[in-house]
Amino acid sequence: MKRTRQKETKNLILTGVGGQGNVMASRTLAGMLVDAGYIVTIGETFGMSQRGGSVMSHLRISPDSVKSPQIPRGEADVIVALEPLEALRVLTVYGNPQVCVLSNARPAYPIGVITGELSYPSGENIQVAFQRLSKAFWIIDATSAALALGNPVLSNIVMIGALAKTGLLPIDRRMFEKEIKKTLAADKCAVNLKAYDAGGGMIK
Amino acid sequence: MINRLKLLKKIFSGYIIQDEADVNNFNKIITESKKDLNKLNFMKKSVVKTTISKKFIIILPQNPGCDINANQKLGCPMRKKPGSQAKLKKDVLEQSLCTGCGACVGLCPYQVVYRDRTVQLHDCDLTDGKCYAFCPRTPADYGQIRESLFDVSDVTPEIGAVKGYHLSRAADPALRAKAQHGGTVTALLGVAMAESLIDSAIVSSRNEELEQEGRLVEAKSQLCDYAKSKFTVSPTVAAFNRLMGDTAGKVGVVTTPCQALALAKMKTARINDDGKINPLNLVIGLFCGWTLSVESFNRLLQQYQISPEAVTGMDIPAGKNVLEIYTKASATSVPMVEVDACVRTACRYCIDSTAEFADLSVGAARFGGDCDEMCGWNQIIVRSEFGKQLMELAVARGALEIREAPASALQDLKNAAAEKKRKALKNIVEKSRSVKNLLYLSSDDPVVRKYLDAGTKQRS
Amino acid sequence: MTKLLSPAKSKVLFLGNEAIARGALEAGVSVATGYPGTPSSEVIESLAHVASERNLYVEWSVNEKVALEVAAAASFAGLRSMAVMKQNGVNVASDFLLHLTASGTRGGLVLVSCEDPGALSSVNEGESRYFARMLEMPLLEPSDFQEAKDLTKWAFELSEQIGNVVMLRSVTRMSHASGNVICGKLPVKSRKAHFEYDGSVMDSSRGPMISTPVVAKHLLHQEKLKDIEALFEKSPFNRYVGPGKPELLIITSSACFLYAEEAVEMLGLQKRVGILKLGTTWPLPPKLLEKHLRKTKKILIVEEVLPFLEENVKVLAASLVSRIGINTFYGKYDEMLPSAGELNPDIVAAALCHILKVKRKTLPANYLNDSQKAAALIPVREQTFCAGCPHRASFWNIHNAIALDGRKGFVCGDIGCYSMAALSPATGYHTMPTLHSMGSGTGLASGFAKLAQFGLDQPILTVCGDSTFYHAVIPALINAQHNRADITFIVLDNAGTAMTGFQPHPGLAISAMKEVVPAVDIAAICSAIGAKVAVSDPFDLETTGKILTSFLADKGLLKVLILRQACALSPEKKGKKIFDVKVNESLCLGDACGCNRLCTRVFRCPALTWDRTTKKAVVDEVICAGCGVCVSICPQKAIIKL
Numbered sequence A: 001m002k003r004t005r006q007k008e009t010k011n012l013i014l015t016g017v018g019g020q021g022n023v024m025a026s027r028t029l030a031g032m033l034v035d036a037g038y039i040v041t042i043g044e045t046f047g048m049s050q051r052g053g054s055v056m057s058h059l060r061i062s063p064d065s066v067k068s069p070q071i072p073r074g075e076a077d078v079i080v081a082l083e084p085l086e087a088l089r090v091l092t093v094y095g096n097p098q099v100c101v102l103s104n105a106r107p108a109y110p111i112g113v114i115t116g117e118l119s120y121p122s123g124e125n126i127q128v129a130f131q132r133l134s135k136a137f138w139i140i141d142a143t144s145a146a147l148a149l150g151n152p153v154l155s156n157i158v159m160i161g162a163l164a165k166t167g168l169l170p171i172d173r174r175m176f177e178k179e180i181k182k183t184l185a186a187d188k189c190a191v192n193l194k195a196y197d198a199g200g201g202m203i204k
Numbered sequence B: 001m002i003n004r005l006k007l008l009k010k011i012f013s014g015y016i017i018q019d020e021a022d023v024n025n026f027n028k029i030i031t032e033s034k035k036d037l038n039k040l041n042f043m044k045k046s047v048v049k050t051t052i053s054k055k056f057i058i059i060l061p062q063n064p065g066c067d068i069n070a071n072q073k074l075g076c077p078m079r080k081k082p083g084s085q086a087k088l089k090k091d092v093l094e095q096s097l098c099t100g101c102g103a104c105v106g107l108c109p110y111q112v113v114y115r116d117r118t119v120q121l122h123d124c125d126l127t128d129g130k131c132y133a134f135c136p137r138t139p140a141d142y143g144q145i146r147e148s149l150f151d152v153s154d155v156t157p158e159i160g161a162v163k164g165y166h167l168s169r170a171a172d173p174a175l176r177a178k179a180q181h182g183g184t185v186t187a188l189l190g191v192a193m194a195e196s197l198i199d200s201a202i203v204s205s206r207n208e209e210l211e212q213e214g215r216l217v218e219a220k221s222q223l224c225d226y227a228k229s230k231f232t233v234s235p236t237v238a239a240f241n242r243l244m245g246d247t248a249g250k251v252g253v254v255t256t257p258c259q260a261l262a263l264a265k266m267k268t269a270r271i272n273d274d275g276k277i278n279p280l281n282l283v284i285g286l287f288c289g290w291t292l293s294v295e296s297f298n299r300l301l302q303q304y305q306i307s308p309e310a311v312t313g314m315d316i317p318a319g320k321n322v323l324e325i326y327t328k329a330s331a332t333s334v335p336m337v338e339v340d341a342c343v344r345t346a347c348r349y350c351i352d353s354t355a356e357f358a359d360l361s362v363g364a365a366r367f368g369g370d371c372d373e374m375c376g377w378n379q380i381i382v383r384s385e386f387g388k389q390l391m392e393l394a395v396a397r398g399a400l401e402i403r404e405a406p407a408s409a410l411q412d413l414k415n416a417a418a419e420k421k422r423k424a425l426k427n428i429v430e431k432s433r434s435v436k437n438l439l440y441l442s443s444d445d446p447v448v449r450k451y452l453d454a455g456t457k458q459r460s
Numbered sequence C: 001m002t003k004l005l006s007p008a009k010s011k012v013l014f015l016g017n018e019a020i021a022r023g024a025l026e027a028g029v030s031v032a033t034g035y036p037g038t039p040s041s042e043v044i045e046s047l048a049h050v051a052s053e054r055n056l057y058v059e060w061s062v063n064e065k066v067a068l069e070v071a072a073a074a075s076f077a078g079l080r081s082m083a084v085m086k087q088n089g090v091n092v093a094s095d096f097l098l099h100l101t102a103s104g105t106r107g108g109l110v111l112v113s114c115e116d117p118g119a120l121s122s123v124n125e126g127e128s129r130y131f132a133r134m135l136e137m138p139l140l141e142p143s144d145f146q147e148a149k150d151l152t153k154w155a156f157e158l159s160e161q162i163g164n165v166v167m168l169r170s171v172t173r174m175s176h177a178s179g180n181v182i183c184g185k186l187p188v189k190s191r192k193a194h195f196e197y198d199g200s201v202m203d204s205s206r207g208p209m210i211s212t213p214v215v216a217k218h219l220l221h222q223e224k225l226k227d228i229e230a231l232f233e234k235s236p237f238n239r240y241v242g243p244g245k246p247e248l249l250i251i252t253s254s255a256c257f258l259y260a261e262e263a264v265e266m267l268g269l270q271k272r273v274g275i276l277k278l279g280t281t282w283p284l285p286p287k288l289l290e291k292h293l294r295k296t297k298k299i300l301i302v303e304e305v306l307p308f309l310e311e312n313v314k315v316l317a318a319s320l321v322s323r324i325g326i327n328t329f330y331g332k333y334d335e336m337l338p339s340a341g342e343l344n345p346d347i348v349a350a351a352l353c354h355i356l357k358v359k360r361k362t363l364p365a366n367y368l369n370d371s372q373k374a375a376a377l378i379p380v381r382e383q384t385f386c387a388g389c390p391h392r393a394s395f396w397n398i399h400n401a402i403a404l405d406g407r408k409g410f411v412c413g414d415i416g417c418y419s420m421a422a423l424s425p426a427t428g429y430h431t432m433p434t435l436h437s438m439g440s441g442t443g444l445a446s447g448f449a450k451l452a453q454f455g456l457d458q459p460i461l462t463v464c465g466d467s468t469f470y471h472a473v474i475p476a477l478i479n480a481q482h483n484r485a486d487i488t489f490i491v492l493d494n495a496g497t498a499m500t501g502f503q504p505h506p507g508l509a510i511s512a513m514k515e516v517v518p519a520v521d522i523a524a525i526c527s528a529i530g531a532k533v534a535v536s537d538p539f540d541l542e543t544t545g546k547i548l549t550s551f552l553a554d555k556g557l558l559k560v561l562i563l564r565q566a567c568a569l570s571p572e573k574k575g576k577k578i579f580d581v582k583v584n585e586s587l588c589l590g591d592a593c594g595c596n597r598l599c600t601r602v603f604r605c606p607a608l609t610w611d612r613t614t615k616k617a618v619v620d621e622v623i624c625a626g627c628g629v630c631v632s633i634c635p636q637k638a639i640i641k642l
């Protein structure tokens, strides 16, 4: 019933680790979509989670109504992750056979891994899990692209560019440009557009 | 079903247990990893309690008050292996066996000395550590150490290896005036330095509260600034550990018996393979009956209205059963019973009064006879070949005078040393409540066996 | 132009808190005050941004009680005003609030409480709705973003109508969620302030603002509440969606409405279940409730956290029983829904499945199986102090001083980023075993210190942040000094209310509206009460360590150490490293005896990573904030400043 139900609403989860620019990315995406006439609801976890914890934004993109700020389990359509482990964490709770995953490749190790008490799954294990648990997935090295542009925090914009290229959401470069002109200082727009384009270039 | 789920939503480090699916999931993780739970640091370190009620698992993060040791005891194979910092804590520090020698300190960031206490700053989870291996109050094979350092035929049960036994004093009266007794120790160090047998020496230095630390001296002329006995403990070996990282060249160390033992353990320890011990070229031991706890001794001084910084020296004159405390202005005699209360507990379990693991051991010459004449002299026990060479060189260079001791002297010394051994073993058995458990000692050691037998016989 | 001032009719994406701020602007608010606390802070923050444009007075007050008092003064002078706080802030304000409801108000006064079911960023999930019932305040609860704005605006009108304060309650999932809002008009005129007090004592619009004569005024207030009840009967914020004769009626409010709607839709129960969504939750409109309670016998009440609505509905239903008959209620009392933690669509759906005996479609078994396998690989991500956080260095110093002292001292904790030291103990090096409300650390310490008489011989320490100091610590500190409590009181002064996003506080020379104001000096206050005061930089481990050990040894008096170092995320520091550091691999001992990974295993800066293959520590240059503290702790001098 649930899976075959015609979904008017797109459920996107943007995840990462505190400090990666998760909130900025979700607001930018939502701003673009509101502008395009959608009713968007974002549910965010911040506060304490900023301090190195997992951060998650639930985006509900509906043509007609306000949705719950929490997506039910197993009901995500798209997962965008600034960190691969967080992609996996979200996937195991909100995933379903139809979900698509776009993940940054660079791990941000949890403190337990840093201290050597826990282990971080190998890249290979993560890929296998993505393969089994999603309809399609992309892993891109957004952090390196961002570092090449001079600031690792731009990886969130690289991810937006890549997301646009996948065609999973009704967004494009013109919408992005319009949105950041509203929200960012003028001198920052150029580098953000570069980051956006870099992201697009990483999706084959 | 939802109403039977006790509606728990426990957040533990980001893991949310929220409904049945979670619980099943978590159950599975736990059961799958259970086989090697004890190997998982994760389980030991960050999680200590799993409460499994019918349907829910509550994982509590470790709280500061919890007893990890108790948890680890449950089947952790590591615990049985000797040698961890935790074992040092349990077997030495918590048993009041710590001598304060400093052998476990200065090796790493975890063990430090504060005032005259050995403190573990953070837990270390290594199972085989130098701290444990070097500590003079952890078990060791004394037979093997004696064999590797001395001529076995020289070894006596009472006072260890004896290659020679004399009375001695520094030839220089100015030095004698600054020294505790005959200035033998300082004179020997001076010769060793002058002859380049050592490049520097580690002696002990006190502050105004009578707390001590090991001090590296590189100039012969400064040696006498640190002469005289300070009866509080000096973590001299810590200074050795710390300095060996930086200093090249050969080093001589002045030690109490426990410190000499620690250095001997370092020389022979299997774990010590980084070469930091190599510079150690000379160990001069001091005879030692006990050391004092800084805190209680300062309290005693307060009772006598002596401020610790004014103290210029102390001694135990023969036969008077007092500790004499000197300041510039006065000399105060404190009855031994009062001093006794300030003795570090650890010293009551020490069986060595002559620093048996040193190259040479030096003490007061305060047996019977004419006290005044003798108090300017030392007894010296020559133990190792190197010690013998040094003493002979010192005599040859005219820095040290020696003379033969009175006939009964050596026997008196042995008797006194044997008495300390007996007493210590008696105290140990009293503490452990079993002749089978000798704390850091083992009845496999012939010396221990000898005085243990005597000790228990005496009791019965 | 900022988004908050968008023209009428424009459709904007607002954070719930921005929607509340916009509602207040549309109502013509003049004075807005608050104390920062997640999830409430953005209301005041966004109003502060437009303060000069809209001629507002916006203030971060020293604490919630003062915030409400400052707002009430504006109301007494005829202006519209608002005080904003998180749930526990209402407790702080409650003493004044009790008297305020008794005296009444003039200009519209709205108390906004942003609550945190599930304690996502709190150390409690306290409820303030009960204050509405206890103090007889009208209570409004928005259940979407448009309502957050519209209800806020209406709250001011209601307040003026009743001559008393009105409470608006939001929750994290509303305040910190965003959604579309269609803006209304912003008023052009602003009111002039004047405080009238010559009228009769019973005339709350011209007389003195006091609660006496108590009983008479109380009766008058209850009379006015009746009018409010009548208004609520017709309020468009209470609405019903569903069939005429539902099998089950859900009564709900706030974000729970969205969960309920989602759950019903997910299970395809639109034809069987009706939802009565209430925007006015106290006092309940009895006629409206009666009309809907008649519809069916089965009622499920969905709310967070405690059964406030459930209790009030049941009381009402009991009085109506002769007319509506006996209903079966599902909710918290029968444990159909949890009375702890937040709800979500899944929890509501599970309850619906149980009551209506339907099944929710599950994912394919093999998918679930794979999913569980993958979940087993995922290590937890514990929260920790940021790279370069001064608190890490402070707790390092504190830990070492306590360990050296050797008497098993401990730190009484307080509320701020540094609470993490209690929440994830390894982060605070296991030093902080108590954590309660703001300022309580000092109060507890003051108490512990008096237990020497009963044999307690542990040194007592306590910490507080700079903002917390002003909020509630000062009385406790004075108590400690006056009663000769031997405590080491440590102020973790990181130059701002970091946890909630750098709102200024009385220690800084800048106000919410970016005006230059006098800074109130913590050290001077502590010296003035007679404490022994020292100031140090927590990054200077040697100096700070010496002060702390000497403080612990110095018995019988109150000692204050102010540890000053700006937060790693503060605007002046962010992205700027003091030092570039790296590990010299050839010196690093790694996990060998002699170090055993002090930096990664014990110190735990997230920028220091343990490389399992090389068995060396590595500095992650992306995360490293360049504080240089690790350089001082490495026993091998293997971490070097470049």
Ligand SMILES: Cc1cc2nc3c(=O)[nH]c(=O)nc-3n(C[C@H](O)[C@H](O)[C@H](O)COP(=O)(O)OP(=O)(O)OC[C@H]3O[C@@H](n4cnc5c(N)ncnc54)[C@H](O)[C@@H]3O)c2cc1C
Pocket (backbone or CB within 6 Å): B178, B179, B180, B181, B182, B183, B184, B185, B186, B187, B203, B204, B205, B212, B226, B227, B228, B229, B230, B231, B232, B233, B234, B236, B254, B255, B256, B286, B287, B288, B289, B290, B291, B292, B362, B363, B364, B365, B378
């Ligand atoms: C705690 C203690 C207890 C002693 N008990 C006895 C005893 O019971 N019977 C006995 O015959 N002799 C005892 N001695 C030894 C005696 O006091 C003299 O140290 C010894 O006779 C050498 O005299 P000297 O004139 O050659 O010493 P000096 O030439 O004055 O040189 C003494 C050297 O010992 C070092 N030193 C001083 N205090 C300490 C310390 N606490 N730890 C390590 N090194 C230190 C000094 O730095 C100096 O290098 C004890 C010494 C100490 C320190």
Ligand code: SF4
Pocket (backbone or CB within 6 Å): B084, B085, B107, B108, B109, B110, B111, B124, B125, B126, B128, B129, B130, B131, B132, C592, C593, C594, C595, C596
């Ligand atoms: S095992 Fe090694 S590193 Fe650990 S505490 Fe002992 S000496 Fe230090």
Ligand code: SF4
Pocket (backbone or CB within 6 Å): B088, B092, B093, B097, B098, B099, B100, B101, B102, B103, B104, B105, B118, B131, B134, B135, B136, B137, B262
């Ligand atoms: S006796 Fe020496 S080595 Fe043993 S714990 Fe005490 S100071 Fe450390």
Ligand code: SF4
Pocket (backbone or CB within 6 Å): C583, C587, C588, C589, C590, C591, C595, C596, C597, C598, C599, C600, C616, C617, C633, C634, C635, C636, C637, C638, C639
């Ligand atoms: S503290 Fe220094 S020696 Fe130890 S692991 Fe870290 S970098 Fe290496």
Ligand code: SF4
Pocket (backbone or CB within 6 Å): C387, C388, C389, C581, C605, C606, C607, C608, C619, C623, C624, C625, C626, C627, C628, C629, C630, C631
């Ligand atoms: S300098 Fe060291 S302690 Fe400071 S943030 Fe970088 S790695 Fe962490």
